[in-house]
Amino acid sequence: MKIRTALTLKNTSVTAAIFLLCMLLIYLLSEQTRDRTFFRDLKSEGITKAHLFLAGQADARTMQSIYLNNKKFINEVEVAVYTTDFRMLYHDAIQNDIIKETQKMIDDILRTKEIEFHIGKYQGVGMVYLFEGKEYIVTAAAYDGYGHDNVAGLQRTLVALFIVGVSLLFAAGYFLARVSLRPIRNIVNEVETISASRIDRRLPVKNGKDELGELSTAFNALLDRLEISFNSQKMFVSNVSHELRTPLAALMAELDLSLQKERTAEQYRHAMQNMLQDARRMTRLIDGLLNLAKADYRKEEISMRDVRLDELLLDVRETILRAHPEYSIELLFGQEEADDDRMITTTGNPYLLNIAFSNLIENNCKYSVNHSSTVQISFWDRWTVIRLSDSGIGMSETDKQNLFTLFYRGEDEKVVEGHGIGMALSQKIIHLHKGNIAVHSERGKGTTFVVELPHIG
Structure with a gap:
């Protein structure tokens, strides 16, 4: 995988993760706000109905008829009114009874004055309501269909935004990575033109203060050192060849002369002394070169x-x-x-x-x-x-x-x-x-x- 693609994927993944986290927080905060708002609406609806009933402004049959008719079209709030000794005074739909109040629930409401709870998909509240100096227990429950629809719509919107956003992020990231790495591509193209025969070429440095400029400068410095090393090596090989050729040529010439015709023992001895002298010259030269190589070691x-x-x-x-x-x-x-x-x-x-x-x-x-x-x-x-x-x-x-x-x-x-x-x-x-x-x-x-x-x- 090329760096351009890797950078694009990494940047897109990180940004997408942050984007997803933000959207998740938006969804959770929206759901929490809906939940708190509906509890507040339940409390208001429960108090309104309890007041109408206890004040005698509407009888139980009328209120129950309104509840049942409205329930066919909207998520009507089911309200019940009890005395503190758990005697039911009013209930919108006893046959449905979403909350199914118990003595323990009544005791909890009396102790804390107000409770909030969930029953499956329904939300419910229980509270103490004071009317004409007497305490009553009021419960209310309903399903927040409108709120849940809004949250579901928000969820679909966030998902669509996430998909579109990540796609745009990937495209933008790929474009930016390509533009950012174009100078590196140019450097690679320049480097590919440098060879042993063209080691004098150098990379152009447009801005010596950025990272790519520092890279080009460092690479040029490396090429300078390599060029010096190559030139020294060529000179060294040339000089060594020249220095070794002289004693070798003398040695071979002496051997050729010795083999051309029969000679006396003294002449052979003289020839061998000359060859020995040439061999010693070669030995001294080779020893010097070996010692020179050792001196080139790093400390x-x-x-x-x-x-x-x-x-x-x-x-x-x-x-x-x-x-x-x-x-x-x-x-x-x-x-x-x-x-x-x-x-x-x-x-x-x-x-x-x-x-x-x-x-x-x-x-x-x-x-x-x-x-x-x-x-x-x-x-x-x-x-x-x-x-x-x-x-x-x-x-x-x-x-x-x-x-x-x-x-x-x-x-x-x-x-x-x-x-x-x-x-x-x-x-x-x-x-x-x-x-x-x-x-x-x-x-x-x-x-x-x-x-x-x-x-x-």
């Missing part, structure tokens, strides 16, 4: 704990020196760090932080003439500050601006082997830990990375 998906940065840097230094004994890494810890361990402790993932600092230190060592890096740790305000410096060849302004761009290789790419992943990966990891990273470098004067991570102190 809540990564295991975090308290990490002492001085101990982490010691582990990083040991790992790098084990792989590159020719490197020189000097760690400088300020004296003030010993006073409070919390100042050099951050909340993070040790594995990712290890990768980030390894990349930064290795970058120092690779681009330094003496393959050295100086790492200094300190703290300021709410930050733990790590400075990683070298005295190498430095960077140009272009290199500094593009340093953290994925797969970007600097102007000195031929001097040092790499894939352009390490710096982008380090930046992602630092930002993932709510930290900051900056680079200060000049040509011929070395490079300094400044990393700020929030400490727990």
Whole structure:
């Protein structure tokens, strides 16, 4: 069921229920008013007839004859007059006797002075009537044919109004729902034109303050993020394909040359060393891509704990020196760090932080003439500050601006082997830990990375 039909049915059902309740209240109030009015008419008619009889203005036979003649045409009131000791003085039609008075009824009338009651479809009253200083009991009963006909007519009118009203409500509700949902239909039509090849299209926003405007704005913002993601993905796939093609092409070329003719053991050994070097390049590239994917996880998906940065840097230094004994890494810890361990402790993932600092230190060592890096740790305000410096060849302004761009290789790419992943990966990891990273470098004067991570102190 479409929203338009569902809204129409729901609105019509709710309105019809309220409409029906109002009509029911009208009917019940009308019936109550008829009932009270007829009791009042019965009392008036009973007193009138009792007075005529007791005053001797009309004898019993005449009054009974009038009652019987009128009863053929109208719902005449049947009146009876009793003494207080339950002796009947007058009755309009003793043979019919609608009320069938009893001693208990007479006693109730004497005690309460007036009673009202229903007998089947008839209504009746009983009252004490004082005439010339003497009390009499007067009862009156009749069927309110005229009142019931009016109420029945009102009931038929209300039913007809309900049917017509609900039909009009449904038609009006359907029309209003269709008009109200037309902008959504337009949005759907616009959305259907957006595809991966046309992701630059956006929804028109006519009124940014209403709900549909907010929906369009939110959807456009989603498309902006998706477009950035798609473009990044295409660029990533393109760059990865390019980076993997080079070592694969070299590996295949080496294999082709090796298979073309018989070679000496030394030549085979040399070819296998070249192939091993290409395989290692591919392994480093794949490891970098896997680590980059991990750095793209959301923070809540990564295991975090308290990490002492001085101990982490010691582990990083040991790992790098084990792989590159020719490197020189000097760690400088300020004296003030010993006073409070919390100042050099951050909340993070040790594995990712290890990768980030390894990349930064290795970058120092690779681009330094003496393959050295100086790492200094300190703290300021709410930050733990790590400075990683070298005295190498430095960077140009272009290199500094593009340093953290994925797969970007600097102007000195031929001097040092790499894939352009390490710096982008380090930046992602630092930002993932709510930290900051900056680079200060000049040509011929070395490079300094400044990393700020929030400490727990």
